[in-house]
Amino acid sequence: MKAWIRALKKKNNTMLFQMNFWFILILLMTVLFIGTSVLMVVSYQLYQGTRQEVGYVEHQLIATSQKKNPDWNEAIGLLYTQHPEFYVRIKTPDGKIIYSKGSEGIVDNNKYLIRLSLISSIFINNRLIPIYHHSALHGGYTFDMFVQMISIRHFIKTMVKVLIICTAIGILFGSIAIYHISRRLSRPLMDVTMFINRVTRTKNLEQRVPPPAHPKEVRDLAVSFNQLMDQLEQQIEREKRFVSDASHELRTPLAAIRGHVGLIQRHGTNHPEVIRQSIHFVDHESRRMQRLIDQLLMIARLDRKAKTLFPVNLSMIAGNVIADYAPEVDQTLSVDIADNVYALANEDYVHQVIVSLLGNARKYTPAGGWIKIIINSDRNYAYIRVQNSGSRIPDDEKEKIFNRFYRLDKARSSENGGSGLGLAIVRQLVEIENGKIWVQDMDPSGSEFIVRFLKQPEAGEAAEKKI
Template identity: 40%
Template sequence: MRTNSQPRTYEDIIRHSVTSLLMTIGLIIVLTVSVTLTVDQLLRAQNQAQQLSTSLQTTQVSNFKDWLMVNKGSGLNSQNTFVLVKNAKGETTSLLPHTAALAKANTWSVPFTHLVYIKGWGLYFSETLKTSSQTYFLFIGMHVLVGNLHVLIAVLIIAIGLSLLIGLLYVRRLAKRLSAPTIALANAAQQAAATPELTQPELPQPQEPVEVAQLARDFNQLLTAQNGRLERERQFISDASHELRTPIATIRGNIKLIERRGDKHPEVIPESIGFIDQESLRMQHLIENLLHLSRADRATITLQPLDLAELITSVVNHYQPLISQPITLAVPDHPALALGNVDMLHQVLTALLDNAHKYSPADQPIQVTVTQRPGLVSLTVGDNGPGIPKAERAHVFERFYRVDASRSTKIEGNGLGLAIVSQLVKLNEGHITITDNQPHGALFTVTLKDAKEN
């Protein structure tokens, strides 16, 4: 049954990799040198065997004295070079007395080579030479090759062992140096995760390794975004609590007033009920706007081509009777096709008209314009109110934000309308900007994709 292995540390991974690498390199070196040395010795033995064969063919050695002369001329070591002679009758003799047992010893041939292993004698290079009357069996000893291989393998084993020892010590030091930034980053992340309700500090960002530095930068970007969301949630909760506290306090105050004075002063009851109705309606609008924001945050829509000029004309015609300010409408004569959602864009325009109505004087017009540019279709709603300072424009789409806090009780609203507009525009893959209107006031411009080119 297969079991899951334990997760490995930097040191384990590097040590295993370095050990495998050194062992592989050592094995390759041993094999390469051994094969090279063996081939070299075999070629030398083959060359010597050819020289000896030529001498044997010339001299027709048949006795020990002739063999000594031939062997001396070949330069071979007489202690490692032997010749067995087989005559025409099939009788085998040796030219050295102590090699008589050579013909009777068990032998094993190495495939694809002239090497044979003779039990009790060792490894030899074997060559057979046939003449008219005799057959010579040459055996050239490979004792030097075997000895050299033994020494070579012993030296390489010692060298590889020392390399592994030094390598493991180096790996331990290297692993600690490489893992230190990662461990510091992990510890900082654990501390941040332990207090998710607090604003998270930036994680330490090492200079190297580059991969860990990039990971730390990515984490810090994530933390920055998370901190921003956390701060917005805190502000949202604080603002929502503040907005709900006032109507609730008003409702409870009027209920207490009715309880205390309703029997003796019934005239206070209608007035108190009117305040309760007004504040409950305000709470209802606030809760509806919060629901709109919640749905917009989670909504996914499919954009479709629509005639923005036709949609805007319809909305303005229905909205004009509800307000005192005149609305001037400027749309192209031809269809202005944009990609969007009809219901959401209807809500966007209504919210912008509500905002312009609240901040514009009763006798000043509200301008609504639809324009086209290459690849884009724009909707602009302009008012002639007090305008919005440039420093405030980056915040007007935040939830519960009011430009003039001193006028927040005089002008209806809870600061959620433009936040909803911004979210709906994003869902329609557009963007909204604020500029100055002339001679005074603000222009809200919603830019959408042109359906013809998308």
């Protein structure tokens, strides 16, 4: 029993059940609303007709009462012939009571069950027949007129039967139709859900959901899921490659350090110069490992870093970096910095970007070459440009240099202490700030790294946008 109840509750949460339930409910409410409206309108029309007939009978009774010697038997007999559902009780000025044919049971001996309204004077008798009552006074006469509204009762009974039959037929055939339609509409969604569950069960990230032709919403869901799986697979692949590259980069200095430690253990006692050389090498490699680990930790932090952008002065930041960095540069360093160039960015990130790009330019520019930094802007963007007179970067590697652990010249990079993470960190910093970075060739030689940020609107431009 409990299992059956759980299965029923689970089924109640399905889209198929919900569509059928709401369709039946809406159909039922619609039929009841239409039927009740028709019932009320037609009943009101019949009620108005009864009132008019009562008014006509009242006019005839008053006309009879105005005669010198009214013949009530003839008047009432004629009334019964014309209006068989009308019953009249007449109280004359001398206290005599006159009944129409059969009116005694209606007037005196009937027990009314329900009075529908104080205004309409309609009652329901014990046979569930609505009775309209109207009383009039004229010339000392009291006229009580009662009308059995059998036609309204018959109409109501017929309408209730029609409503019940129509509702039952509508619910039956409508439920069958909506069930098949909803199954056909929900089938693609069920297929997509089953396929996603299969991917989750098997943990096979290479599988993709076949997008159905229709409906469009389910097709968009399948396409979005496939895009998510593509991104997830690419992310996992990048992480695997990152772990592999990081392990390789750390393995090399660790092996060298262990080799020199072994050399010290074997020959350090008899050859003091070996100790000095090995300690110098271990110190160099340990510093290199420390830089590499710091860069790896920075990348890990940047992967989870929230975007917090404020207006920053690129001109001032670049000026401060160059003031600190210029004494260490062996090449000719020149600047072209426009005044008060503001961008939406993070000040610490911008500082790191400029330092890293200058360090990269210094590393790959030969002695006697030149480096130039340019800060400028146009209507929509602010730019940081770092140019150098080093060798050009091949077109097929212009995008690869921003990948982690990628080096154009691995041998030379290792000699310079490069880890292949500098430009990867720069790109990540720029993208966090909603910016873009790319590299292009200089003429006749050299490379130019360009960083673009959204420009902070000036006061006049901001006022124009508000207007």
